[in-house]
Amino acid sequence: MISSLKISNRARPLLGTIVEIGVHAEEDRCFHEVISKAFEKIERIERLMSRFDEDSEVSKINRLNVGDELTVSSDLMRVLKLSCEVSKLSGGVFNISPMSMVDGDVLELNANERIRRVQNGPIDLGGIAKGYAVDQAVEYLKGANVGSAYVNAGGDVRSFGQPHKIFVRHPTEPNKSVASVSLHNNALATSANYYEEINADQSGLIVYPKTGQRATSGASVSVMAPTCMVADALTKCMLMLKEKADLLLHQFDARGFLVHGNQVTSFPKKNQ
Amino acid sequence: MNDDWFKLIGVPLASLAVASHVCAAEYLTVEQAQKLMFGNEASFEKADVKINRAAKKAIKAASGADVDRRVLPTWKVFDGGNLSGFFIIDEVIGKHDYITYAIALSPIGEIKQLEILVYRENYGYEVRNPRWRAQFVGHDSKTTLDLGEEIKNISGATMSCRHITEGVNRVLATYDLFLKDQ
Numbered sequence: 139m140i141s142s143l144k145i146s147n148r149a150r151p152l153l154g155t156i157v158e159i160g161v162h163a164e165e166d167r168c169f170h171e172v173i174s175k176a177f178e179k180i181e182r183i184e185r186l187m188s189r190f191d192e193d194s195e196v197s198k199i200n201r202l203n204v205g206d207e208l209t210v211s212s213d214l215m216r217v218l219k220l221s222c223e224v225s226k227l228s229g230g231v232f233n234i235s236p237m238s239m240v241d242g243d244v245l246e247l248n249a250n251e252r253i254r255r256v257q258n259g260p261i262d263l264g265g266i267a268k269g270y271a272v273d274q275a276v277e278y279l280k281g282a283n284v285g286s287a288y289v290n291a292g293g294d295v296r297s298f299g300q301p302h303k304i305f306v307r308h309p310t311e312p313n314k315s316v317a318s319v320s321l322h323n324n325a326l327a328t329s330a331n332y333y334e335e336i337n338a339d340q341s342g343l344i345v346y347p348k349t350g351q352r353a354t355s356g357a358s359v360s361v362m363a364p365t366c367m368v369a370d371a372l373t374k375c376m377l378m379l380k381e382k383a384d385l386l387l388h389q390f391d392a393r394g395f396l397v398h399g400n401q402v403t404s405f406p407k408k409n410q
Numbered sequence: 411m412n413d414d415w416f417k418l419i420g421v422p423l424a425s426l427a428v429a430s431h432v433c434a435a436e437y438l439t440v441e442q443a444q445k446l447m448f449g450n451e452a453s454f455e456k457a458d459v460k461i462n463r464a465a466k467k468a469i470k471a472a473s474g475a476d477v478d479r480r481v482l483p484t485w486k487v488f489d490g491g492n493l494s495g496f497f498i499i500d501e502v503i504g505k506h507d508y509i510t511y512a513i514a515l516s517p518i519g520e521i522k523q524l525e526i527l528v529y530r531e532n533y534g535y536e537v538r539n540p541r542w543r544a545q546f547v548g549h550d551s552k553t554t555l556d557l558g559e560e561i562k563n564i565s566g567a568t569m570s571c572r573h574i575t576e577g578v579n580r581v582l583a584t585y586d587l588f589l590k591d592q
Contacts, residue, residue, distance in 0.1 A: 318419060
């Protein structure tokens, strides 16, 4: 009976946060190796996609000159493809090259995992790679015949099997919770300007680079989606687009809620 | 699309009341951290550093950090009979958080690893950010860590960062004064 299962969880510092992996099992002793291997999956994604690691594929891309080509891993290509898709569907609000200040993509994605740099500007997958790493760990655990587990990378969470309850912090009072979400075979990601000093104009630190528009300060967005990569990416869009993100959420079978002050607004709106 | 996929906590209709949310995470026991940092084969010999009034002054002078503790829990670590480093438990208690962490030092006092063992917090989640913590690695007591200089600050986690930065400086100074020549 699943409710009688014991949880075996461990945590390691990865992806710029603490990553927790919990496995529900009758006997925890046999799952330590599985959990270790799930961590290794995350470590691999971090090595590929960290812009702080000069040996990562992202750093190699950032050293390319315009016109240069590179063969990348299928993992990176998957993340780049979804990034492009979300970028297009969000009208450029989601952008893996926010500092480039150029129109259009900085990379051309071609067959056989080949990419070509078409414009200058560093890329940063910080808005999506963490979710992908969580997904990879989850997929590994599923393949290892784990019946129920969760992976939580600092609030980017995905679970399968037994429901996993998540509490969402209040954006301006992060010592308090405003909502709970029960995950069941899906993912939740939250973005907020937690802890920031609120500017006099109530603007926040998350910036839409093309216009310089800032996300509203003191707001948080939580998105539930089938995968953590999608949830991760869509939080950034929703924080900026708010109700304009409805169509985007529909397209990815996602839903979210925004907390601002004393208001909680869910998206997409009903009857859509 | 219905809204029943999430539950608001304590919401009286139009206004939003919030529930207290204190995060208490216990990631590793001391024994687990020891094995994690030095391996299963390492042996640990208790070598606590007693900190009297004079020692407090010396540590404060060397590190700039206040010293409240009378004992710094410390282990000498041996591997195959050879000293492989020091394992030290420290804690920082701030306005919003209570953090117990372990530091693994090499035999020459360089930080090999820093792991947070217990974290009870209202604010400052980012101090568990490994990129931030990784900035400590390789430092020794010859360089006093300074928030914003050697150690980058993290927006919004200033207090916790400052506490851990001070704690690490304090531990390095303690090593330099009392463990270095052992």
